[in-house]
Amino acid sequence: MTKEISDILTAFKEAQSSGRQMALATVVHVEGSSYRRPGARMLVEDNGKITGAISGGCLEGDALKKALLAINQQQNKLVTYNTLHEDDVEFGVQLGCNGIVHILFEPIDPMQANHPIALLEKCFLQRKDAVVVTLFSLQDYHGRQPGTCFFFNGENTYSSINDKNLKNAVQEDAASVLARKTSLHKQYPEGNSLTAFIELLQPPVSLILVGAGNDALPMTAMAAVLGWQVTIADGRATHANTQRFPNVHKIIVGEPATIIKQITIDPRTVFVLMTHNYNYDLAMLELLLPMQCRYIGTLGPKKRLERMMAAFQEQGIHIGDEQSAVIHGPTGLDIGAEAAEEIALSVLAEIKAVLADCEGGFLRNRLVSIHPRTAFMLLEASTAH
Template identity: 60%
Template sequence: MKEIEDIIRAYNVSRQSGKKVALATVVHVEGSSYRRPGARMLVTEDGVMTGAISGGCLEGDALRRALLAIIQQQNKLVTYDTTDDDDARIGVQLGCNGIVHILFEPIDPESPHHPILLLEQVLEKREDAVLVTLFRLNQAAQQPGTCLRYSGGTFAGSLEEGELKTAIVNDALEVFGRKQGMVKQYGDEKPALHGFVEILKPPVSLIIAGAGNDAIPLVQIAGIQGWHTTVVDGRALYATPARFPEARKVIVSKAKEVLDKVSIDERTVFVLMTHNYNYDLALLELLLQKEVPYIGTLGPRSKLERMLDELTAKGVHISDEDRARIHGPVGLDIGAETAEEIALSVTAEIKSVLSERTGIPLRKKNGPIHTL
């Protein structure tokens, strides 16, 4: 989601200066590629690029394609085929052994449903959304482009009423329900019309209980990933915006009042690292009453077990599901010792949990790295 936020900021800056722009979106991938469907890049008419559609190998050629789309004011699809071992012949040296389809859409700021506007609507609230982009794999064919947004129980977009819209709406609702995107063919016309039906999730909301020095790199690393971070602590001298400029919020609060001052949703995670046993214990008790997908506790396993034993003795029911979402000691086993290394370990574990991945080395993974 950080990429989309960056693109929207860059678009607003370009619009203020009167510059024309185009949006490049990876809409379909066959085989392996550095970026997956949904990767985006904004290109201005003077060559400024925001976001990324590859590891850097495609951007040069994509810049030329985007400028052409801006000049002609037409959506264009470009296919990069690197399944040939001699991929140097197309001048991009991808080295990914895949076929990447990228849609270029010049942005008309006067259009009531242009792609950037639909993305802005996605970011208005912290909730899942679905975006639908239509394309044809024949590069010479007409490319409809981004056409539908679903979020908050409402639809917006440029699709006209009819069988096609009905089918796409049904697919958008299906993707929204199962939280998994897809590429689908619509109708039997030639060249075939495909739709990239994409699920977009809000940024991770990381709430750090603890404003010590070891929380500073955690906020910084989370910020690099575009997470929305809140720091909360009972010590006013520690919990200050000056110490945590990258945090969205810094709150001074007693443990029992923390949950009254923050918002919790399915993308909200907590890390308890106040180095104050009683503060962490009180907050953990409250969090067990909420549907929080990840609760990390800093410190040895014995500390966590002691807290759980105390809560159990107090009459707090702790289910197997509760234990599964409590991660203590927090983080992945990467040999972390410094605050920066621990922050890396913690954010990696949070990412793996929210993505429902194991965190194993990729060389030990069977099958493709990514799913749509």
Template identity: 50%
Template sequence: MKEINDIIKAYDEAQQKGEQSALATVVHVAGSSYRREGARMLITEHGQLTGAISGGCLEGDALRKALLAMAQQRPMLVTYDTNDEEDATIGLGLGCNGIIQVLIEPIDAARSGNPIALLKAVASKRQYSVLVTLFSLHDKRAVQPGTCMMVTADGCIANDSIPLKDMLIKDASLVLHQQQSLFKELEFESAPLNAFIEMIPPSVALIIVGAGNDTIPLVQMADLLGWQSTIVDGRPEYAKAERFTAGCQVLLSKPENLLDKISIDDHTVFLLMTHNYNYDMAMLPVLLANNVVYAGMLGPRKKRDRMLQELQDKGISFTPTQLSVLHSPIGLDIGAETPEEIALSVIAEIKAVLSGKKGSPLAANNSPVIHSRAVLKA
């Protein structure tokens, strides 16, 4: 979501300057690539790039193609074959061994359903969204419909001229239900048409209970990732917004009142970092009873075990499923010592948990590809 928000901001700035812009989107990958389907980059007529579609090897040529697309006011599909070590276009011999399809769409600000308008609709609410992008792999010279529909559980925004609209709404609803992007080939007016039906989850909401100095690098790193951070503390002298980044929300709250102020979804994670045993013990049963996906607690294993035992003595027990989301001590074992290193360890563990990964070295992965396949084919 951070990339989308950055692109929206860059587009608005370009509009204020009266500059044209185009959106480049990776819509299909065969084999390996640095970025997967859904990677985006905004390109302005003066060459400003926001976002990325590769590790840097495709951006220069994409800029040239985008300037052409803006001049012609016509979307184009560009193929990059990184299997070819002699490819003069890529020219870096990266050996990614993949074929990458990039759709470049000039943005018409006067059209209400343009790609940036749809991205703004995605970013406007904290919910799962689906973007539908249509293109033709069979005939790159054909008209490329482009990014044309946004679907959420509570509605649909689509271009008036979108082909096969009803069928695509059904496919988008299925993607919402399965929470898995889909690549599909459609028959349209005797010619095949390809659809990238992309699931976009909301940003991670990081709730840190405790406003000590060791939370500051955590918030800074979360901000770099585009996560939405909220700091909660019952001490007025600590719960001050000026101590944290501008995008961080700071709440003064007692533990029993916290959930009255926060909405929880499956991208909401909690960290207990109060350095206050009683406050943490008051919060822990509240979090575990609400089926959060991740609850990390600062401190040694001995603290966790003692706390759970005291809660059990009070008649408060938890199921194995509830306990499985409790991570204490928090973080991956990277030898972290300083607050900044601990923050890196914790952020990495949260990312691994949300991605369903173990946080092990990539070198230990025997799979031929680094990225797991994010898009199903139908």
């Protein structure tokens, strides 16, 4: 959901410069099924403009009214939309998902140092995982709803929690979420039985396209829709330039050794080798082998990659099982792709599947829920860790 948050940050700055008031709507808890999961967000401005989404469109109309009410009263509000049966209609909406959705509405005060949008923005200042905590009360809807009040990225902590015991408990669980890489819900006896949505937020995918041919154009366009940061790298200045790629994050021109020095590799960095120059791709792949990349895709037939592997073997370069596991060639999912746009769709879908630890098969064949329910179960404080 990094793209959604990025869009919200942009909309917030524009609204702030225009003097408009805003409220942030966040899905904080879901029981049963719903179109969006906890962490889905929507920014509502006092002129009715909406950025982001908290449902497939069925809740937004009523949520707009609730957000404007929160802005008018300058008070956090928790609202529940409950349709466990198809013929149940509550709040004038029809979910059709057999679920209960709890949404927290928070008016934004730009003068407050660590308001909810400011905490979300801190997640984008560095390319590292972070945790944002939202506190709310399921027992007392009309009582205090603290809202988004805690940030932790392993180094820096920002908190507006006054209760010392509660703050320490949240700090401990935030550190656990950061280590386990899984969001969770937690109930605390401190602070009048508050519930916390302890959310892991990760930086956007950094996609390094090694190759600036025409087939890289749809790849960059689709990656931008996903909110990924795209870097174009190629030895040809005639191909790798801002005229051809005006909206990419970075352009690097040079040989593989020059390129690798200008790239920071982290767990969310992936590579696709697509120069169609065998020797260039071979040299780049050799440099990437010891880098512990999560994904390296090589465009072209399987025999091309096999030829590369044979060349490494002849040079005495040993490739272990862990290194082989991250190399995908041919790159992409098997969807019958032929045109450049279809190939781009196939490759980006495979990258997404790899980063999500999914197989990329048909959803109808899944025997379990699409979304892991264990990640959003309510945990009692006494049973934590």
